[in-house]
Amino acid sequence: MTDRYAVIGHPISHSKSPQIHAAFAQATGQDLSYTAIEAPLDGFAATVQAFRHEGGRGANVTLPFKMQACELATHPSEAARLAGAANALKFEGERVYAENFDGIGLVNDIQRNLGHALQGKRVLLLGAGGATRGALLPIAQQGPAVLAVVNRTADKAHALGRDFAAHAMLQTGGYDDLEGETFDVVINATSAGLAGEALPLPAGLFASGALAYDMVYGKGLTPFLRQAQAAGVTALADGVGMLVEQAAEAFLWWRGVRPATREVIARLSVPLV
Ligand code: ATR
Numbered sequence: 001m002t003d004r005y006a007v008i009g010h011p012i013s014h015s016k017s018p019q020i021h022a023a024f025a026q027a028t029g030q031d032l033s034y035t036a037i038e039a040p041l042d043g044f045a046a047t048v049q050a051f052r053h054e055g056g057r058g059a060n061v062t063l064p065f066k067m068q069a070c071e072l073a074t075h076p077s078e079a080a081r082l083a084g085a086a087n088a089l090k091f092e093g094e095r096v097y098a099e100n101f102d103g104i105g106l107v108n109d110i111q112r113n114l115g116h117a118l119q120g121k122r123v124l125l126l127g128a129g130g131a132t133r134g135a136l137l138p139i140a141q142q143g144p145a146v147l148a149v150v151n152r153t154a155d156k157a158h159a160l161g162r163d164f165a166a167h168a169m170l171q172t173g174g175y176d177d178l179e180g181e182t183f184d185v186v187i188n189a190t191s192a193g194l195a196g197e198a199l200p201l202p203a204g205l206f207a208s209g210a211l212a213y214d215m216v217y218g219k220g221l222t223p224f225l226r227q228a229q230a231a232g233v234t235a236l237a238d239g240v241g242m243l244v245e246q247a248a249e250a251f252l253w254w255r256g257v258r259p260a261t262r263e264v265i266a267r268l269s270v271p272l273v
Contacts (some may be wrong), residue, residue, distance in 0.1 A: 002031050002032060002033050003031065003032045003033070003082070003138060004022065004032070004033050004034075004035075004051075004054070004056045004057060004058060005032055005033070005034045005035075005056065005057060005058050005060075005254065005262075006034060006035045006036065006037045006051060006059050006060070006231050007034070007035075007037070007059065007060040007061070007062060008039050008044070008047055008048065008051070008059050008061050008062070008065060009036075009039070009040075009042055009061065009062035009063055009064075009065060010038055010040070010063075010064060010065070011038060012036045012037065012038040012062070013036070013038075015036050015062065016243065016268060017034070017036070017062075017167055017247060018034050018035060018036050018061050019222040019268075020185065020188070020243070020244055020247045020264055021247060021267075022034060023259075023263075023267075023268065024247070024248065024251045024259035024263050024264070025096055027091050027171070027259055027260060028251075028257045028259050029256070030074055030255050030257060031180075031207060032057075032255070033036055035059070037051065037236075039065065039121075040073075041064070043067045044069075044072075045067045045068065045072055045186075046122075048071075048072065048089070048096075049051070049070075052075035052156050053089050055188075056219065057090070057091060057202065058088065058089055058090045058091060058253075058254045059088070059089045059091075060088055060089075060247070060250060061086060061087055061088070061089060062087065065145055066085035066086060066087055066100075066130065066134075067085050067130075068181045069085070069086040069087070069089060069098055069190065070083070070084060070085050070086040070094060070098050070100075071095060073086060073089065073096045073098030074094070074095050074096045074097075074098065074122055075095055075097045076097075077096070077097070077098060077099045077100065078100040078101055079099065079103060079134075079137050079138070080100040080105075080163065081104075081133045082131040082133070082136075082137055082138075082163070082167065083100045083102075083130070083134040083137070084130075084133060085100055085133065085134055086098035086099060086100050087099070087100055087101055087102055087240075087246065087250075088100070088101055088249075088250040088253065090235070090248075090253065090254060091176040092131065099253060100134050100248035101246040101247075101250055101253075102110060102134035102135060102242070103130070103134050103135040103136065103137055103138035103139065104138045104240045104245070104246070104249050105241075105243070105244075105245035105246030105247075105248075105249060106135050106139070106187070106213075106239075106242045106246075107135075107138045107139060107141075107142060108213070108247070108248075108249075109237070109241030109242045109244075109245045110185065110211065110213065110237075112210060113241050113245070113261070113262070113265065114209045114235070114241070116184075116235065117142075118139060118142035118143070118144050118146050118185065118187060119142050119143045119144065119146070120143065121144050121146075121184040121185055122144065122145055122148075122182065122183045122184050122185070122207065123139060123144040123146065123148070123183065123185045123186075123187070124149075124150065124178075124181075124185070124186045124187065124205075125139075125146050125148070125149045125150075125187050125189050125243030126151075126187065126188045126189060126190050126199060126224075127149075127151055127188070127189040127190035127191075127192075127250035128150075128153070128156040128157040128159075128160045128172075129156075129190070131190075131193070131215055132149060132160065132188035132189040133160065134170060134186070134257070135189060136149070136164055136167075136170070136214075137164070137167055137168070140164070140167055140168035140238045144185075144196075146171060147168055147169070147170055147171070147182075148170065148171035148172070148173075148181070148183070149161065149170055149171070149172050150172070150173050150174055150175055150177060150178060151172075151174065151190075152174070152175065152190075153174075154172070154173050154174035154177075154243045157172040157173060157174070160172065162203070163204050164204065167168045172187040175199065175200045175201070175202075178201065178202050178205055180200050180202075180208045181202075181203065181205065181206070182204060182206070182208060183194060183205060183206065183210065184207045184209070184210050184211070185210065185211045185213065185214065186205065186206060186210060186211070186212050187213045187229070188212075188213065188214045188215060188216070188222070188224040189215050189268045190224075191213065192223070192224070193216055193219070193222040193223045193224050194216065196223060197223060198223045198224070198226075198227055199223075200222060200226065201227055203231070203252050205231065206228060206231050206232070209235070210228075210233050210235065211235040211236075211237065212224070212225055212233045212235065212236050212237070213234075213237045213238075214237070214238050214239060215238075215242060216218045216238060216239055217237040217238045217239035217240040217242070217243055217268075218238070218240065218268075218270050218272055219238065219270075219272060219273055220238075220271065220273055221236070221272050222238065225238070225272060237272075238270075238272060240265055240268050240269050240270075241261075241265050241270070244261045244264050245261055248261050
């Protein structure tokens with residue numbers, strides 16, 4: 001029997017996950033279906049329940065339900081609990097396992113696909129919302145020399161530093177604190193660019209050979225990537241690789257098979273111009 005999976009969100013029509021998982025299933029010869037389900041804003045848990053009753057084996061979860069996905073799990077992973085959010089669920093009998101693969105997807109994209117090791121490097125995350133929370137633990141596990149988080153509202157970055165204190169020594173602050181600092185990897189996890197807004201980044205922020213990574217994908221050169229380019233950065237990346245890599249982690253978790261990602265990333269990439 002064909003095993004059923006789905007991505008659940010609201011809205012969901014834009015989701016690339018059905019396309020990605022269909023490509024993975026075909027390449028690995030796995031017999032599964034993967035659909036997109038739009039849950040009502042007040043009906044996430046009921047939608048998950050209905051999908052389970054119909055024989056669903058697992059689901060990806062996207063905005064705005066990632067926090068609820070973590071809450072309804074009977075067995076959330078440490079990464080999901082620390083992030084307070086999950087992007088993948090697995091159903092086994094009465095058990096609901098929850099994972100957050102966004103961070104490992106980001107790390108795999110940066111290290112394996114883009115060739116920038118994080119160990120011993122100075123790494124900066126811009127923003128202190130859900131996207132940063134999801135990414136912090138896997139980045140910290142790579143052993144960067146410095147892991148810094150700055151946010152427009154500095155107190156939110158400090159709070160995040162306290163929440164992760166048992167797992168990582170974070171440098172936290174506001175954009176003013178970046179004056180005179182230099183980083184090898186700078187990751188934009190804010191939603192500023194979606195509103196067309198640039199970030200107050202000081203001159204000299206990017207080290208020679210630095211990577212500028214925007215978690216947003218499919219928008220070409222975002223305001224952040226433009227800022228980085230203007231500062232002389234040549235290694236620029238958007239979040240398409242992170243999207244495909246987190247999907248590959250979920251696929252492995254559900255099916256026990258790791259799909260190749262390079263071709264799928266290439267197919268979904270838009271030029272950074
Ligand atoms: P997500 O779950 O995608 O991280 P979020 O939790 O709403 O979304 O967080 C959005 C992040 O973008 C926050 O860090 C936010 O900063 P504040 O906490 O100060 O609001 C950041 N952000 C949004 N617009 C911004 C802007 N114009 N300049 C700087 N940071 C911005």
